[in-house]
Amino acid sequence: RREKMTADLSLLAGSPIDAYERYTHAAELTKASQDPLWYASSLEGCAASFVAMADAGGHAVDEYLDNNFQLHEEIMTLAAAASMVKTNEDPARKSLITV
Structure with missing residues (x-):
């Protein structure tokens, strides 16, 4: 615990x-x-130290974060499809979209 507090x-x-x-x-x-x-x-x-290093603009942290913290395309496609289904089910939203 002392090591964490020192960090x-x-x-x-x-x-x-x-x-x-x-x-x-x-x-x-x-x-x-x-x-x-x-x-x-x-x-x-x-994670916080990685963000701090990325904010400082060094140590290839941006590349690490981009490579390791992205959703797979399948998940993004499913999320977009679910969003479209919800939009089509709500008549109030549907009328806003068609206007």
């Missing part, structure tokens, strides 16, 4: 690379000690 301070101090390393270590420790709440919190910190 939080590193992130607040503006050092996302150091924070990421500490969050990763904290995640390993908390996973091994069967502490799911702190493990999840450490993973959240890893």
Whole structure:
């Protein structure tokens, strides 16, 4: 838990690379000690440090986020189809669309 809190301070101090390393270590420790709440919190910190690095514009984080956090095309197609079905079922929306 101390490692996670140190990582939080590193992130607040503006050092996302150091924070990421500490969050990763904290995640390993908390996973091994069967502490799911702190493990999840450490993973959240890893994500926050990635966002901070991407915001700073470096370390190829943008590419990592683009490659790992996109919905598959099938899911997007199904979501679009479901949206169209809902639109067609609601007469008020249908009249707004045809106007």
